[in-house]
Amino acid sequence: MKWKTTWSYLSVDYGVTIGSLENVTQRTSFWNNINGDKIRVKFTNLYGKQPIKIKEAVIAQKKSDSEDSYHWTHLTVNNAQEIVILPGQVFYSDIAELEICAGKELVISAYFEEKVEINSSCCTWSKESWHTDYISGRDYTSGKEHICENAQQTKQSYEVFPFIDQYMLQADVLVGISEISVLTDAEVKIITLFGDSITHMSFYADALAEMLYDKYPGKVAVLNKGIGGNKMLTDASYIPDIPGNGQVSGLAAIKRFEKDVYESETPEFVFLLEGVNDLMHPYVLNDLESLPKKEDLISAYIALASIAHKHGSQIYFSTILPFKHETSPSCPEGETMRSEINEWIRNQEIADGVFDFASTTAKNFAYMKDELHIGDGLHPNKAGGVVMAQTVLYNGGLMNGINTN
Template identity: 25%
Template structure:
């Protein structure tokens, strides 16, 4: 479920005097400038190479309106990450590195322009005075030459595409609004930036915790990911009912703690879901609901890990749900999609057992039966062909079906069901 990767060339740089972040505290949803929710997310998969002497302009679409933006930079592992400068602005037009005129704002961290982030740590910027509406593309530019590249890299969906631009020359280009310092768009590649939050009238955030089906792999044929479809439906609700959506999908991720099936270094696909739950879900501002869609990679197995038994997958889901509940949040479970496993095979038996447990165990606050939505009525071991990209992934039409199939009642919106 993961098609892996390349890395950036590196160079050494002279260290600056900056604030050192050893163990930053989680963001608080009730900060002095108002309640914060998470507007977008790009859960980091691992560390790949070293940053050249260049500026990276990351572009992410937000799913709700807000102001007092804060961005989170993370350093998943490796060595210390020294950021010399960062900025936040609004992308002028899709596919362009240019920013809207006078939208660029320097990002500071404890009122300093530079920050050093310890391995495994994250840091939130101070609030940036910038107002956004749902669907805006926020550009977060980071200059961190010689730093380990903690990134999110995946074959991107065709719309609402996250990605980045790399400057063509050395030096700090974080303040360049014209975009002239930057090269072409690299869809699906983000460095260091893993969340954007804001003061918002939205009443909370849904975090979609998942693998490549949530990440957007295979959403081809013209259309957004299922999480983007869901976000659009929520944005159409009355203002006091709206929720933002944060996509914490990582291609190749597993729901249980095990060696990754696709990469023996465990750097391709993020830590297993229980190990990244705090970083990618519980530490985010304003989280009220978690939507769990995982298990395909565990059940399918790969070159570096055998298929997992049902007990392992169920145990991991039970642990995640318990931790979410202890944190005072609700969790919605989704059934595992068909995987082209032959009827009667061990893998298909495992998938069916896991799905029956999801439907009947009452572990989750609500269940959405994605399996029933996309399976072929003539052969329930496969997805319906017009909605399938490959054996594991829906295409864009399938993603739209999934996003529209979710009853909004599962998020406390009575009377607002499927589209």
């Protein structure tokens, strides 16, 4: 029996209060592809400035697809139903007995009674593999109400948190929770996606998870370790025009990789997709002196591969996607460097495989296909995510590599 993570995202630090929760139930549904009979949840207040008090929390899963009957149990910490997470704290819940079946969504409902200002959360734009609703007015965790679909005063994340509505394209957020793991006797392979916003937005991650979960029920889990705006070599760029000044983009990939990928467990596969922000931000922020050298970026790829291999993981490099667009500043040196780095990625023998996203998403060398991005030429949309997932499974040859028979 081993603990295997069925869902995990990074809690990001906005550097500013994004909104508050008071007398509201946070209800989040998650895809699950692991079978087991014990479960635990990781609670987090890593970047918070106030204690987070969850008056009551329950976790549930449907008994069958044909009815609205649920298995459910309380989540507790030290046998207490009220969970207090102090600023900087991260810890697991008590182990809960619950029959967990692959292919059925998990639902966690958490009631925030006392007002708390929120400075960090997990977030997704795809809203496929997980999705959050906020139900105001009282505690909706007790009894069957924790899964009620018609509760009054249901709101989306962007309606609760002004920062999300204004600066994050109406992303979904999840407060206080960053991981769900299941105790299982099955052989489950873990795939960790590590990257920037292209990974973090989850269109690619969710498309890949859907394809793999359909192909390998109960055998694989896809974890997302992306951070929007993240760079390979340097920490978050200072952006004076937004609240938090861009702090949300986090530490450089070269600094955060080992902790973020290996803190909870060792994945069999790591998919690395980084570098575009190192090439674009110097132009977007009019700071050309910060444009890195090609050799430094290549050295970072090599260093991350060395860390992955030290832990026994296979690591796959991804070519940097096209980013030229009429709404973006011209990046001539950055574009040249992208071409040179991608050619190195295609031909190097350090990684265990390569996903050539640059080729499969491009309408010509420098531009992404119009139908594959959200309108900025940089971030893949749902259709773009599907193309990337297909690249992983078929062009990249992963389907044979993950064979669990």
